[in-house]
Structures are given as C-alpha cells and as structure tokens.
Amino acid sequence: MSENSAIEARLRRLLLEGMAGDAAAYHRFLDELSAYLRAYFRRRLTRLPDDVEDLVQETLLAVHNQRYTFEADQPLTPWAYAIARYKLVDLLRRRADREALHEPLDDELAVFAASDHEAADARRDVLKLLDALPEKQRLPIRLMKLEGLSVVEAARMAGMSESAVKVGVHRGLKALAKMIGGAP
Numbered sequence: 001m002s003e004n005s006a007i008e009a010r011l012r013r014l015l016l017e018g019m020a021g022d023a024a025a026y027h028r029f030l031d032e033l034s035a036y037l038r039a040y041f042r043r044r045l046t047r048l049p050d051d052v053e054d055l056v057q058e059t060l061l062a063v064h065n066q067r068y069t070f071e072a073d074q075p076l077t078p079w080a081y082a083i084a085r086y087k088l089v090d091l092l093r094r095r096a097d098r099e100a101l102h103e104p105l106d107d108e109l110a111v112f113a114a115s116d117h118e119a120a121d122a123r124r125d126v127l128k129l130l131d132a133l134p135e136k137q138r139l140p141i142r143l144m145k146l147e148g149l150s151v152v153e154a155a156r157m158a159g160m161s162e163s164a165v166k167v168g169v170h171r172g173l174k175a176l177a178k179m180i181g182g183a184p
Contacts, residue, residue: 002159012076059084137172140165
C-alpha cells in the first residue's frame with residue numbers, strides 16, 4: 001500500500017469512526033486533516049500566508065458541517081479537497097471584490113448566473129457519468145478536473161504514475177464524450 005493510500009485509508013477510517021460516535025477518532029481526523037489542508041493552502045497562497053490558517057479553520061468547519069454528505073464507498077481526500085478548493089475560490093473572489101474597481105455588474109451578466117439547483121443537478125449528473133468509468137479513469141478526472149489538482153498532486157493522491165494519470169484523464173474524457181453523444 002502506498003503512503004497516500006495509507007493516509008487515505010486512515011483519514012477515512014477516522015472520519016467513519018467519528019461519524020459512528022467515536023469523539024476521539026473524530027478529533028484525530030480533524031487534527032490530521034488540518035495538517036494536510038495547511039500544506040494544500042500554503043502551496044497555493046504563497047503571496048497570502050496570513051490567510052492560510054483562516055482557510056484551514058473555515059474548511060474544517062465546512063467539513064464538519066458537511067460530513068454527512070460524505071459517501072462511505074467513495075474516496076475521502078477528493079471530497080475533502082473539493083471543500084478546500086471551494087473555500088480557496090471563495091477567498092480569492094472576496095479578495096478580488098475588494099481589490100477590483102467597484103463598478104456595477106451589467107444586467108446581462110445575470111443571465112449567466114446558475115441557480116443552486118441547476119449546479120447540484122449538473123454535479124449529480126457528472127458524478128453519475130463518472131461512476132460508469134473504470135477507477136483508473138474516474139479518479140484522475142475527479143482529482144484533476146473536479147478538484148483542480150495538478151498532474152503531480154493527482155498522481156500522488158491516486159497512487160499512480162504521472163503518465164498513468166494523464167492517460168486516464170485523456171481516455172476518461174473521451175469515454176465521457178462518447179457517453180453523452182459528443183463524439184462519433
């Protein structure tokens with residue numbers, strides 16, 4: 001078992017034990033996850049180091065509040081890093097809002113705003129399509145395309161070589177396009 005697989009298994013076990021009522025396991029889960037989140041944010045916020053700890057805490061709170069959305073048969077780290085990525089995007093949007101010229105948005109842009117229901121429906125549909133793919137294609141697509149990880153990070157997280165991740169993404173996207181009728 002690779003180091004990343006062992007980390008994944010340990011975090012997943014601690015979360016599931018915590019959700020089953022083991023408070024000590026849940027506390028260990030949050031402590032261990034916070035170390036990985038801190039590293040994740042530090043790599044991405046080299047120019048904003050003061051925001052790292054705030055994002056770690058916001059993400060841990062979101063993980064806690066959304067813990068019942070975690071599906072026990074799915075990998076834990078992509079789920080947790082998706083939450084972290086959303087928190088990072090939120091921070092960057094807030095900072096951009098403060099630093100941007102404060103011009104009102106054109107009314108025409110409102111047409112492009114999607115409702116929460118549409119986004120949730122789209123996510124559900126994409127996840128259903130992904131479930132039809134073999135794991136060696138599904139996991140790299142989740143990590144790179146949905147989580148926004150680099151090839152190196154995705155390879156490390158999936159326990160695959162970088163070239164295997166690239167091939168998995170390529171073949172998986174091709175298969176998805178075929179499934180939805182976008183390819184001959």
